[in-house]
Amino acid sequence: MTKLLVLAMLSMQPMSGYEIKSMLEMNDAKRWAGVLPGSIYNALKKLERDGYVEVVSLENSGHRQKAIYRITPKGEDYQQELALECLGSEKINYPTDLYTGISLAYEIPKTEAISRLKKNKKQLILESQAVKTGMNAKEKALQGDIPQLTKIVFEHMFNVIEAQIKLIDATISIIEKR
Known part of the structure; x- marks a missing residue:
């Protein structure tokens, strides 16, 4: 779920990991999607490694560099694939x-x-x-x-x-x- 939401955020516009985390926190993704804020950075690394996202720029922020990511065409296809998996999920959550x-x-x-x-x-x-x-x-x-x-x-x-x-x-x- 985390990968899908990261891709969805990046399909709107290029963002840093911090911006993605902030957007998902603002949308309360932890509550409705079970996405933990710390998992976003791990998902970004995996998505970048697999060619689904790429760094488009590095911005200096104080003593640190901030990477700005964007979704790739391969990532857009993967986002669709993940969304379709969610729509077809037969998982039922009972208390x-x-x-x-x-x-x-x-x-x-x-x-x-x-x-x-x-x-x-x-x-x-x-x-x-x-x-x-x-x-x-x-x-x-x-x-x-x-x-x-x-x-x-x-x-x-x-x-x-x-x-x-x-x-x-x-x-x-x-x-x-x-």
């Missing part, structure tokens, strides 16, 4: 830890199980707020013109969080009745 905990909840003291579930629910509510903040920031950065495909991704994220909260509420209700 397996939560499912396992729920399946064993009767073996845990009732108050402790409910306490942990309520804590989980609070985290999901905070996550929903963080996604909302990210959506608002993106909307502001794009001057209210969020692409439709980005909108449906945000909508799906809210639906997933809401579904998990409903699961927790239903679980708490059942545990309370026992």
Whole structure:
């Protein structure tokens, strides 16, 4: 995923590794794509080694040189290939830890199980707020013109969080009745 996002950033314009990292942080890529900021530099090195990106200039920044990268035609093809792999991914992400905990909840003291579930629910509510903040920031950065495909991704994220909260509420209700 990191390589794909680095290529996507460079397909917009040439950038330094720091600029790519900043853009991905601003877009909260760690949250929605699992991209860690430090992994960007490693991905850049590999992409350069494989001919998908190239250094177009070196700029002096204090005592350091800053490399400016651009995507190559080979990199554009590779970006498409990676995007197609993502679109065809059959991977389904279930909250397996939560499912396992729920399946064993009767073996845990009732108050402790409910306490942990309520804590989980609070985290999901905070996550929903963080996604909302990210959506608002993106909307502001794009001057209210969020692409439709980005909108449906945000909508799906809210639906997933809401579904998990409903699961927790239903679980708490059942545990309370026992």
